[in-house]
Amino acid sequence: MKNKIAKGLIAVSSLAHLVFANIHVKALLLLENEICGFIMFLFVLFGLVTLFEMTRIKKSRLSGQALTAAFCFVTIGFGLGLTSIYRQAIAGQRALETASVSKAVGFSFILMAAYACAGVLLVLELAKHGRHTA
Numbered sequence: 220m221k222n223k224i225a226k227g228l229i230a231v232s233s234l235a236h237l238v239f240a241n242i243h244v245k246a247l248l249l250l251e252n253e254i255c256g257f258i259m260f261l262f263v264l265f266g267l268v269t270l271f272e273m274t275r276i277k278k279s280r281l282s283g284q285a286l287t288a289a290f291c292f293v294t295i296g297f298g299l300g301l302t303s304i305y306r307q308a309i310a311g312q313r314a315l316e317t318a319s320v321s322k323a324v325g326f327s328f329i330l331m332a333a334y335a336c337a338g339v340l341l342v343l344e345l346a347k348h349g350r351h352t353a
Contacts, residue, residue, distance in 0.1 A: 221340040222284070226273050228337040229291070232330050233270035236263055239326065246305065246323035249316055255304045262297040262327075269294055269334070281348060284341045291338030298331040 243259045269290040276283040305324045309317055 221344045222276065222278075225287075225337040225340040225344075226276070228333045228340075229269055229273045229287070232333040232337070233266040236266045236330055242319075242323050242326050243301075246320045249312075249319060250304065250308045251312060252304050252308060255301065255308075258297060258301045258304060262294065262301050265290060265294040265297055266330070266334070281345055284345050288338045288341035288345070291334045291341070294334050295331045295338070298327050298334070302327045302331075 240259075240263055243263075247255050247259060269287060272283065272287040272290050276287060302324050305320050305327070308315055309320055309324075
């Protein structure tokens, strides 16, 4: 059951992130940071990699679950990096239109929460399976 919930969270989050990437693009165009576009690209890309790895999860093989959980947490890392850039821009750029950037921060936090829930569910499922085999 936990696997199905985690898979659903990953699928919805990854596809929504790709579809609504324009939220990030609108915010990035306002920033003076040169690296932010690359970090945003990695955030979206690793979300899609997580989606791909999620499709490879088989009940008999735990390595797929572990790898998918790891990619969830790597994706969260890139999301944290991007939101850090957003927050620095809000604090430091005087002529910044904060509405677009704040919207991108909120969107990023929602995505990171979904990936965190999925990753934790996968880890809990791995731990449960590990206790049954030990």
